[in-house]
Amino acid sequence: MKNPNRETASNLEELPNIGRAIARDLHSIGINHPKELIAKNPFQLYDQLCRISGKKHDPCVIDVLMSAIHFMEGGEPLPWWSFTDERKNTGNGTIDFSMHRTKHRLLNLSPDATDVVASSEGTLIMSIEKELQTRSESKCELCGATDELGVYEVPPTSDGSADQCILACEICRGQIENPDTVDANHWRCLNDSMWSQVPAVQVMAWRMLTRLRAEGWPQDLLDMMYLEDETRAWAEAGSAEAVEEKIIHRDSNGAVLEAGDTVTLTKDLDVKGSTITAKRGTAVRNIRLVQDNAEQIEGRVDGQQIVILTKFVKK
Ligand SMILES: [Zn+2]
Known part of the structure; x- marks a missing residue:
C-alpha cells in the first residue's frame, strides 16, 4: 500500500489505490492535486465523473475515491475495498437515483431494466475482484506488480x-x-x-x-x-x-510412440561425445519424448541418458 507524505505529495498517483486510470478520471473533473481531494464528497465526484464521461463507472470507483479522500484528510492508507460497506450504507439509493437522472438527461433514455443488470454485473465482478485481492495479497499473480x-x-x-x-x-x-x-x-x-x-x-x-x-x-x-x-x-x-505445435512422435514404421514405451534400435548408433556404440537390437525401456521435436526421444543406453532419433527405433 502506497503511503506517501501527504504534505508533500503533488501527484494523484502517489496516493493509495490511485493508478493511472483513476488519476486521469480525476483530472477530467478538474482535480489535479492531492490536496484538492480534502473535504470532497466522493459520491458527488463519482456522479460528476459519470456525467462528464457519459458512462456509468463501476461503483467501486467510489471506494477508491473514499480511500484517497480519507488518506488526504489524515487517515491511514487503507485498501479501497475496506470502504465498500461504508459506501453501500451511505450511498444506497442515492447513486442509482442520480445515475438514472444523469442517463436520462444525457442519453434521453428512460431508466429501465438494463441498468439493474449492469449494476448487478458490476457487483459480481467486484466481489470476484475482492476474492482475488485476498488470494493474491493485492498483487499481480503473474509479476507481483501492485498497480492497475x-x-x-x-x-x-x-x-x-x-x-x-x-x-x-x-x-x-x-x-x-x-x-x-x-x-x-x-x-x-x-x-x-x-x-x-x-x-x-x-x-x-x-x-x-x-x-x-x-x-x-x-x-x-x-x-x-x-x-x-x-x-x-x-x-x-x-x-x-x-x-x-502439437507434435506426434513416430517410430521407423510410423507407429505412434508414447512416453514410457520400450523401443528397439534398428541400427548401430554411435553415442556422441562418448566411445559407446549402441548396438542394433538394443532395447531402450521407458523412453521420454522430446517435447518440441517430433524426431527425438530420450532413453537410457548403457546407463547413460541419450537422445535418439525416432527414425532409428521401432516399437
Ligand atoms: Zn503483472
Whole structure:
C-alpha cells in the first residue's frame, strides 16, 4: 500500500489505490492535486465523473475515491475495498437515483431494466475482484506488480468464478491479449509465479512460457513445471500455440510412440561425445519424448541418458 507524505505529495498517483486510470478520471473533473481531494464528497465526484464521461463507472470507483479522500484528510492508507460497506450504507439509493437522472438527461433514455443488470454485473465482478485481492495479497499473480490490477478470466471458462480468474496488472493483461506487444523480459517473473498453487495462475504461466519458448529460458522453466492432468488440459485448451505445435512422435514404421514405451534400435548408433556404440537390437525401456521435436526421444543406453532419433527405433 502506497503511503506517501501527504504534505508533500503533488501527484494523484502517489496516493493509495490511485493508478493511472483513476488519476486521469480525476483530472477530467478538474482535480489535479492531492490536496484538492480534502473535504470532497466522493459520491458527488463519482456522479460528476459519470456525467462528464457519459458512462456509468463501476461503483467501486467510489471506494477508491473514499480511500484517497480519507488518506488526504489524515487517515491511514487503507485498501479501497475496506470502504465498500461504508459506501453501500451511505450511498444506497442515492447513486442509482442520480445515475438514472444523469442517463436520462444525457442519453434521453428512460431508466429501465438494463441498468439493474449492469449494476448487478458490476457487483459480481467486484466481489470476484475482492476474492482475488485476498488470494493474491493485492498483487499481480503473474509479476507481483501492485498497480492497475484487474480481473483476467482465463479462457475457456464456464462460470467466470474466482477460481477461473487471476488478478493481473495492466502490463500482463495487455501482453496476454496482444501477443505482438510481448516483451519477453517482463515474463521472467514466471520463474516465481509458475510455482503458484492456484491452477488458473499455473495455466497462464504455462501458456506464456509456451508462447515464449523460442527464447530458450522459458523452455527450461516449462521442463521443470508440473501440472495436474486437469490443469494441463485447461492450459492446452486455450493455447492456440500448443494446438498448432502439437507434435506426434513416430517410430521407423510410423507407429505412434508414447512416453514410457520400450523401443528397439534398428541400427548401430554411435553415442556422441562418448566411445559407446549402441548396438542394433538394443532395447531402450521407458523412453521420454522430446517435447518440441517430433524426431527425438530420450532413453537410457548403457546407463547413460541419450537422445535418439525416432527414425532409428521401432516399437
Ligand atoms: Zn503483472
